[in-house]
Amino acid sequence: MSALFSLQGKTALVTGASRGLGQAIAIALAAAGARVLCASSSAAGSYETVAAIQQQGGESLALAADLSDETAVRALAAAATEQGAVDILVNCGGTIFRAPADEFPMDAWRKVMAVNLDAAFLLSQLLGRDMIARKQGKIINIASMLSYSGGITVPAYTASKHAIAGVTKALANEWAKHNIQVNAIAPGYFRTDNTAALQADEARNAAILDRIPAGQWGEPADLAGAAVFLASAASQYVNGHVLAVDGGWLAR
Template sequence: MTDLFSVAGKTALVTGASRGLGKAIAIALAAKGARVLCSCSRAGGAQATVDSIVAAGGTAQELVADLADEHSVRQLASQALQLGSVDILVNCGGTIFRAPAHEFPMAEWRKVIAVNLDAAFLLAQLLGAEMIKRRSGKIINIASMLSYSGGITVPAYTASKHAIAGVTKALANEWAQHNIQINAIAPGYFRTDNTAALQADEQRNSAILARIPANRWGEPEDLAGAAVFLASPASDYVNGHVLAVDGGWLAR
């Protein structure tokens, strides 16, 4: 029987692949047979990810791009396509800035929106155009629990993640007819650099844990199965969906 969860022979571009969720997703896709292009913001940043994949018998290489810069994002898409067709795009690269809304610097607002939203849309647009020609492709955007709620002192991040959920649905409406599946994963509270401040805040940490039925923070590896599912033929009739991987947070 065909392995519905195999991505053998496919090429995946994963942004934010240097650490955390992006690294775990890149390693998971490689383990299921994909050649993985690991994008990061500085040269050598994703080397540990590439080394892990190669050590396990997989194929990977690093690409460098500043997701806050449109020209750099366009170059990333061009470089990826020069290496062959991109069958799977995972928009995982992201950033966050914390400040009270009435003091939030507009420069930081623009940076968060550029990295979390603009880069994701532009990569989807540039690589999606090629997917349309081939009538095949998978795009996975990384949403958030803040695609559903407002959060505290993170207005730009919240805006970007609400928008990612909307863009996911909008692209699915247009591109499903071309046999392209565009979905999103909304991670719950995971142990990553982006949540370091919350983990260190005893009051916030306790409040978060109290609401998670699984009674623990998520680890990056907890996202692997969802990513493989949405990248593989197992999800060929799943489109425009935001899949929460949250330990039950939304159910509480």
């Protein structure tokens, strides 16, 4: 059974790997045997993640790209493939901007969409071409609870995460015949930089905890099992699925 979850001999590219969810996912994939290319916005951004992987005996390399810049995203795909075939792509890099919808600045809207949606699609397209040629591959997009609901004062983030769920299904429909599985993970309320404002808001924090049956915020390491499952042979017949890891939030 353990062989089903083994990632030995596989290479993964994880964006947003410098901290939080991306860091936890990168470390988990490495623990399962994958060589992990850790991408972040700066050259030194993923050094801590790479060091953690190497300390546990894994193989890892740091890459960098500004995901809001299409040219940089294309260069990231090229840099990753220079290291060999990429078997697993995890689109975890993301950003958020908070403002009332009637005041939301369009430059912030465009940046959120570029980072959260455009970069994920472009990386999937560029690396997906080689996966199609090799007739194998795993793509994991990071969705959100805001792939299901509207949120408050985060219209661009909500739009991008609804779109990520849709793109996941669209790519799965086209690429399943090539033995490529495209799925998404929708984290619930996790302790990360993106949710710092919510954690600090006493009323919102209490309301969030009250709705989570598990009674606590998620920790980044709680995504490890879901990520390894969707990256491994154990999920070979799972495609176009958005897997909620939310402590029961959606069940309420």
